[in-house]
Each structure stands twice: as structure tokens, then as C-alpha cells.
Amino acid sequence: MADEQSYDFDVLVIGAGPGGYVAAIRAAQNGLKTACVESRETLGGTCLNVGCIPSKALLHASELFEEAASGELAKFGVKLEGASLDLGAMHNEKATAVKELTGGIAMLFKKNKVEWLKGRAAFTGKDTVDVDGRSVRAKNIVIATGSSVTPLPGVTVDQQVVVDSTGALSLPKVPEHLVVIGGGVIGLELGSVWRRLGAKVTVVEFVDQILPGFDAEVRKEATKIFKKQGFELKVSTKVTGVAVDGGRATVTVEPAAGGAAETLAADAVLVSIGRRPNTEGLNLEAAGLSVNGRGQIEVGHEFETAVDGIWAIGDVTPGLMLAHRAEDEGIAVADNIAGLTGIVNHDIIPSVVYTHPEIAGVGLTEEQAKEKGEIKVGKFPFAGNSRAKTNRDTTGFVKVIADAATDRVVGVHIISSLAGTLIAQAAQAMEFGATSEDIALTCHAHPTHSEALKEAAMAVTGKAIHI
Numbered sequence: 001m002a003d004e005q006s007y008d009f010d011v012l013v014i015g016a017g018p019g020g021y022v023a024a025i026r027a028a029q030n031g032l033k034t035a036c037v038e039s040r041e042t043l044g045g046t047c048l049n050v051g052c053i054p055s056k057a058l059l060h061a062s063e064l065f066e067e068a069a070s071g072e073l074a075k076f077g078v079k080l081e082g083a084s085l086d087l088g089a090m091h092n093e094k095a096t097a098v099k100e101l102t103g104g105i106a107m108l109f110k111k112n113k114v115e116w117l118k119g120r121a122a123f124t125g126k127d128t129v130d131v132d133g134r135s136v137r138a139k140n141i142v143i144a145t146g147s148s149v150t151p152l153p154g155v156t157v158d159q160q161v162v163v164d165s166t167g168a169l170s171l172p173k174v175p176e177h178l179v180v181i182g183g184g185v186i187g188l189e190l191g192s193v194w195r196r197l198g199a200k201v202t203v204v205e206f207v208d209q210i211l212p213g214f215d216a217e218v219r220k221e222a223t224k225i226f227k228k229q230g231f232e233l234k235v236s237t238k239v240t241g242v243a244v245d246g247g248r249a250t251v252t253v254e255p256a257a258g259g260a261a262e263t264l265a266a267d268a269v270l271v272s273i274g275r276r277p278n279t280e281g282l283n284l285e286a287a288g289l290s291v292n293g294r295g296q297i298e299v300g301h302e303f304e305t306a307v308d309g310i311w312a313i314g315d316v317t318p319g320l321m322l323a324h325r326a327e328d329e330g331i332a333v334a335d336n337i338a339g340l341t342g343i344v345n346h347d348i349i350p351s352v353v354y355t356h357p358e359i360a361g362v363g364l365t366e367e368q369a370k371e372k373g374e375i376k377v378g379k380f381p382f383a384g385n386s387r388a389k390t391n392r393d394t395t396g397f398v399k400v401i402a403d404a405a406t407d408r409v410v411g412v413h414i415i416s417s418l419a420g421t422l423i424a425q426a427a428q429a430m431e432f433g434a435t436s437e438d439i440a441l442t443c444h445a446h447p448t449h450s451e452a453l454k455e456a457a458m459a460v461t462g463k464a465i466h467i
């Protein structure tokens, strides 16, 4: 047993993404001497540097551009002429947002006295880590090393013509034809950005529907909406090769089940087929740790690994690869290390796709809920919501799924321009164990989009008013 005095830190966090930086701050708030190792130049991990934040900056800016350029604003009495794109300015504004937010984490580290050890960490023992030649010893070590892009065998990402999500956040010009490989969240969000700015976008998806993991009805409706927006969606299709020549790509695709091949000519190709955990170079063996078949570090209920004093959170562990899950786990693990009670309810983690409209879900899909037992479903379209109608923004619906016997809400799914914001209300209701009647009897402000959630809850008993 090591001498308590010989530890450099009570808690050493490896990785300063949403999981790691939050864990470090909470550990310090809990009175523990804490350091966080991060090899990037800036804090904030994938999310702040090359993920959530820059993608949302471009989604926001491209939405403004499309709205201004489309002439759609004229009906509201807003006449614009000759909206034009300054892509450089758009990228600069994105970079400013990223800089402000990553700099903000550095300030929070200072304020909370979290020491940032700049460099790459590798285990040399169960409580020792090498950080670029410096040996650091800690009583507790939290692995929060996140994830990186899954490569597609045989396809080389050059970040010029064939890009991953990081490259697609910084394309220097709008492609004429962008082929997106993978119809998941990244493909549809970044595909939306470039489509709005003028690209033709073709999405090649291996399975028979886009947006894996979402409610089937939501996936079907989303498919209709994206097609109407001009996306070409090639589902049940696999890419068998990408050849690059003279700044252009030829993408060869064929039916997933086999069949005749065809080629797509593109000037940009985005590979977005998922992400995989970062454990390479961590030297987990020196700590006595191993990974599962998917390369993830398995953890127990308290985020403890198989080795005492080593914990793991976020994308490097099994579960939804989402920033808010990582953050909540960061708080919980730091509380558990301090001897407090840190819990994350993994059954109630909202997922949001920030396209237009947004697509959001929490809890069980209708298919999953049916497998578990009898359910009642209430649905309400935004076409019946007064605020959505006033805004001329009626695409989508809210679906509330409740247990037939107890009326307890087990899932909520929303397609709407404000779905990402509305889903928080559903998550909170579910966390408090609400029934659909509880939501139906809660007074919602008028006129707001949130009234659609109340009406969907009322529809569970067939008594919605505005439909």
C-alpha cells in the first residue's frame, strides 16, 4: 500500500473533454488535490474543439444564410436582396466561439485550482502515469480519453477531398457535390451545413434507414423531411471504394445485399460511420486493465474499473457517445471518489440531432417500449400548435409513450425546430416519474411550442384539444 504522502494528487484525470474537465472541476470542488492531463493545445476535448461547438456554430450560421438567401423571409415583410456567402467570415466566427469556450475552461481550471498537465498520459503502474517524461502518482485516476473517428477500411482520409468530421468543419470552399458515408448524426448535421450553403449532398447509408437508434416513426418522418430539403439518401447501400484524382473523388457504391455497382463523382467525401474509444498509447496493461471486444473500458455502477482507484467515464466506456452523458458521469465519478453519492440514470439521456427541424428523443422508442409490455401512445402534430402555426414552422410532431397500466411516461420523441430545447422538459418529467396525466395537467404557457408536449400527453387518453 502506497504512503498517502507520496501521492502527487488525490485525483488525476486523463483527458479534458466534457467528461474529464467536469470531473476535474467537481473533484477540486470536493476538496481533492486535482490535476488533468490533456495533450491538445486547448481544453474541452472533442466537443469544444472539433465536435458539438464548431458544428453548432456552422449549423446556426448556415441556417441564417439559407433563410436569408431563400427569399422565405419576404412573406414576413423582411425583404433582402442578394444575400451572399462569406465562408471565411463564417469559419472565423466559429473559431471565435470555440476559442471563447475552450479559454473559458482554462479559466475555470484556474478558479478551481485544477492543475493542467499538458502532454500525453500513459500508465506505468496502477497509480502512476507518465506525462511526456514526468512521472505522476495519484490516489485516484479517472480515464476520460474520449473517442476518435472510426476509419473506413480502404478509404484514406486526406482532409482535402476525403474528410472526417474535423475536416468537414473547415472546408475552404463549398463543394459542388458532397458524398457523405454514414447517415448518422454527424452525416446529417454536417451534410445539412454544406447543403444549406449550396452543395448537392448524397448520403450513403449501409442499413435501410438513417439515424440509427431513433424511434422508427421519427426516422421515417426525418427521411421524408431530408429528402424534401434536397438530400439524396441512398440507404441499404455500401461504399466499396473511393478513388481520388486531381482533387476529385469517384465513390463506388453497391447495394448492401450485393448487386450492380455504380459510381458517384464528388469533390468532397465525408466519412462519418461512427467513433471508437481512445485507448491506444494509454498502456492500460501496466495498470492491469484491459478493454472489451469494442475497445471500451468496462465500468461498474460507480464508474469504477476492474482496478481499485482507477475510474473511467464518457466516450471511452460503453454507452451513448454524448457530451452531456460524459459531463454527468464526470460529476458522479468525482462525487463517488469523494465518498459522496454520484449516480447517472442512463435510461433517461436525451439525444438531439441539430438539423432543421431538430430531432430529439429520450427514454424508450415505441419499438423498445412494445417489447417491454403494453403501452399507450399520444401524438400531436405541430400543425395544431398555435405558436408553430404563427411562426409558419409547423413541421414535425411530439410523441409521448406511456406504460398502459401505470401511465408512467417511458419515452418522448420530438421533431420540431425547438425539439432540442423541448426534450429537456420531457427528460425532467420522466426523471421525476411523471405520468402522461401529470404532463397533461401541468399548465404550459401559451403560445409556446411546449404546449404540443402537453397536447401529446393529453392524446395518450385520446383527449387532445387542438386536433
Ligand SMILES: Cc1cc2nc3c(=O)[nH]c(=O)nc-3n(C[C@H](O)[C@H](O)[C@H](O)COP(=O)(O)OP(=O)(O)OC[C@H]3O[C@@H](n4cnc5c(N)ncnc54)[C@H](O)[C@@H]3O)c2cc1C
Binding pocket: 014, 015, 016, 017, 018, 019, 020, 037, 038, 039, 040, 044, 045, 046, 047, 048, 050, 051, 052, 053, 055, 119, 120, 121, 122, 144, 145, 146, 147, 165, 166, 186, 278, 281, 282, 313, 314, 315, 316, 321, 322, 323, 324, 325, 326, 354
Ligand atoms: C462533429 C461532432 C459533433 C458532435 N456534436 C455533439 C453534440 O452536439 N452533442 C453531444 O452531446 N455530443 C456531440 N458530439 C459527441 C461529443 O463530442 C462526445 O460525446 C464528447 O466529446 C465525449 O466527451 P469525453 O470527455 O468522453 O471525450 P472527448 O471530448 O473526446 O475528450 C477526450 C480528451 O482526452 C484527450 N486525450 C485522449 N487520450 C489522451 C492521453 N493519453 N493523454 C492526454 N490526453 C488524452 C483528447 O485529446 C481529448 O481532448 C459530437 C462529436 C463530433 C465529432
Ligand SMILES: NC(=O)c1ccc[n+]([C@@H]2O[C@H](COP(=O)([O-])OP(=O)(O)OC[C@H]3O[C@@H](n4cnc5c(N)ncnc54)[C@H](O)[C@@H]3O)[C@@H](O)[C@H]2O)c1
Binding pocket: 152, 181, 182, 183, 184, 185, 186, 187, 189, 204, 205, 206, 207, 210, 211, 212, 237, 238, 239, 272, 273, 274, 275, 320, 321, 322, 351, 352, 353, 354
Ligand atoms: N447532436 C449530437 O448529439 C451529435 C452530433 C454529432 C456526433 N455525435 C456523436 O458522435 C458519434 C459519431 O457520430 P456518427 O454520425 O459518425 O455515427 P453514428 O453512429 O451516429 O452513425 C453512423 C452511421 O453510419 C452507418 N454506417 C456504418 N458503417 C457504414 C459503412 N461502411 N457504409 C455506410 N454507412 C455506414 C451506420 O449504419 C450509421 O447510420 C455518435 O455516437 C453521436 O452520438 C452526436
